[in-house]
Amino acid sequence: MAKIITFPSGAIFLPNQSIVRTPKRRSFLTPEWSLYGAFFSLVGGTLAGLAGSLLLATAWFAGDHGTLYGLGSILLLSTIPALLIGGCFLDWYEDRMRIRYK
Numbered sequence: 626m627a628k629i630i631t632f633p634s635g636a637i638f639l640p641n642q643s644i645v646r647t648p649k650r651r652s653f654l655t656p657e658w659s660l661y662g663a664f665f666s667l668v669g670g671t672l673a674g675l676a677g678s679l680l681l682a683t684a685w686f687a688g689d690h691g692t693l694y695g696l697g698s699i700l701l702l703s704t705i706p707a708l709l710i711g712g713c714f715l716d717w718y719e720d721r722m723r724i725r726y727k
Contacts, residue, residue, distance in 0.1 A: 659721065663714035670707030677701030 677700030684693035 659714045659718040663711045663718065666707050666711030666714060670704045670711060673700045673707060674704035
C-alpha cells in the first residue's frame with residue numbers, strides 16, 4: 626500500500642511517482658455572485674422605496690392608518706439597509722477584481 630503525503634500547497638506526493646498537483650477549489654462566492662447581489666440589493670432597495678412611498682401616500686389620502694401605513698413604513702425604511710448592502714457587494718466586487726487582475 627502506497628503512502629500518500631499531502632502538502633499544504635495542495636500537492637500530493639506518491640512514493641515512486643512524481644508530485645501531482647491537485648486543482649484548487651473554486652470559492653462558491655465568486656466575483657460574479659457579488660454583482661448579482663449588488664444588482665438585486667440596489668434594484669430591490671429602489672423598488673422598496675418607491676412602493677413604500679406609494680403605499681404611504683395611498684394610506685394618507687384614503688385615511689387608512691392600519692395595514693397600508695404599516696406596510697408602507699416598513700418598505701420605506703427597508704430601503705436604506707438594502708442600498709447599504711448593495712454598496713457592500715460592489716465594494717467586495719471591486720476588491721476581488723483588484724486582487725484577480727494584479
